[in-house]
Amino acid sequence: MARVHFRWNPKNRYSIAALGGVLDFDLVRKPEAGIMLYSFASPQARSVFREVGSASTDSVFIAGGPHPSGCPGETLEHFDYVVVGEGEETLPDLVSTLNHGGDVSGVKGIAYKKDGKVIFTPKRGEADLDGHPPFKPPLFGPIEITRGCPWSCAYCQTPRLFGHHMRHRSVEAICKYDKFYEDKRLVSPNAFAYGSDGITPDEAAVENLLKSLSGNIYFGTFPSEVRPEFVTPRMLELVNAYCANREIHLGGQSGSDRMLKAIHRGHTAAQVLDAVELTHDNGLTPVVDFIFGLPGEREEDQQLTVDCINAIIKEGGKVRAHYFMPLPGTELADTKPEKISPTIDKLLGKLALGGRLTGSWSDVKALKKQ
Missing domain, CATH: 3.40.50 (Rossmann fold)
Incomplete structure (x- = not known):
């Protein structure tokens, strides 16, 4: 063999x-x-x-x-x-x-x-998460708690790879691997959607998970993020009560409602800012991801995103900016990134130099010239 x-x-x-x-x-x-x-x-x-x-x-x-x-x-x-x-x-x-x-x-x-x-060959059925371990020592990784996503964001591979409905690893199965870590990092397309259909939060399911774990729990932060409309006062109370992380990572993607609709994001720019404000008011630091260069994006859309970024920074938040990369199997697979206008590029450069903008922005100069 x-x-x-x-x-x-x-x-x-x-x-x-x-x-x-x-x-x-x-x-x-x-x-x-x-x-x-x-x-x-x-x-x-x-x-x-x-x-x-x-x-x-x-x-x-x-x-x-x-x-x-x-x-x-x-x-x-x-x-x-x-x-x-x-x-x-x-x-x-x-x-x-x-x-x-x-x-x-x-x-x-x-x-x-x-x-x-x-x-x-014929497609295989979806894997049962409880039937497969998230890792096997001595190979370790974060504990994957959820797979699949009901949203069809045009740039994202997750629903194409793992299906359009959420599958959750049970609390009992997750806790079998609790002993391997003092610091618990949990993987999910949307951490605050644990136990739910991915459309409406299930705060009771999240609390049941968090109170069942021990040690330092990192939830709603790297290597996961949360959707802005899932940020509720109760969710943030649960993070403060049970978790070690002091940041919440949010997927904002654009400050333009026109672009959010075009990529089927399912939330508005106002909901992003509401989530940022609520996170800050609960003593946590919001960290928001944005994508520039989405197909069809205009300079006015880019300006709206910069305006949103400035509002987040004023609220004490952090921002991670990325340049759009078409991924295979997605709706936008065969598209090309839009160019960043010189005015917007200069504004983003100033934010990056000031330490208020992180992410992959500094690494995409060559890509932006293609």
């Missing part, structure tokens, strides 16, 4: 840790003979393709993660198989089939090439 190796990548360590709970493999830093596993997002795709393309090992290459799932055809120009979507059940099935010389066409949830054509 071929040995199974996973290409270590610190940017995808959470996925690697989660898959360590369902499959045995070695971590490697270069291709090795046997079965080689890769999980990667779009920013890493080019370097991964170069590495695999130049490999001289006797290997079967399997890819999974956001980019391969969104671009299986492109990925199969370099890899033998792609795991499309969730990997907890598909990947062990594929590896076992390969090691036993079985027919891969019977493995649900994969793509591969046959006679030059891309073949997709």
Whole structure:
């Protein structure tokens, strides 16, 4: 049987840790003979393709993660198989089939090439989070508490990868992994949506979760965020009562209602500012993410976002600004970022130099020129 190796990548360590709970493999830093596993997002795709393309090992290459799932055809120009979507059940099935010389066409949830054509096997059902551990020591990662999202934000891969309804790991299953950490970091597309349908908050479910955990709980902050309309007085009371974090990370995305509607965000700019004010009034620091360069964005939309940023800063909040990157599998996959007007660019530069603007803004000068 071929040995199974996973290409270590610190940017995808959470996925690697989660898959360590369902499959045995070695971590490697270069291709090795046997079965080689890769999980990667779009920013890493080019370097991964170069590495695999130049490999001289006797290997079967399997890819999974956001980019391969969104671009299986492109990925199969370099890899033998792609795991499309969730990997907890598909990947062990594929590896076992390969090691036993079985027919891969019977493995649900994969793509591969046959006679030059891309073949997709039937879609696999959604994974039961309680049936799969979030990690297996000695590989550790944050505890994923929720998967899927009912919103269809045009730029986001989450609902395309994990479905349009929320699946929650039970409190009992989460608490099995409580003992491994003093500092508890929980992963969710929207932390304050725990236990709910993702449309209306379930404050009782959130309280039940938080009071069941021990140690230092980080909730509604990295590596998760919350939607602004889920910020309620009771949610913030719960954070103050049970959690160690003093920041709340919010997804604002734009200060323009026109753009928020265009990307199907489902909230208004006023709701972002309301959430910021409420967070500040409860003694917590709001940290808000915005995206510039969204397709169809005009200078007046960018100005509205800058106005929103200034209002947040005056309220004592922090802002993380990013430049739009089209991601495969999303509604905006085949679009190009809009240019940032010189006036807006200068305003953002001043905010960044003043230490009031963080995020990836300082790293996108080259991208903005494309």
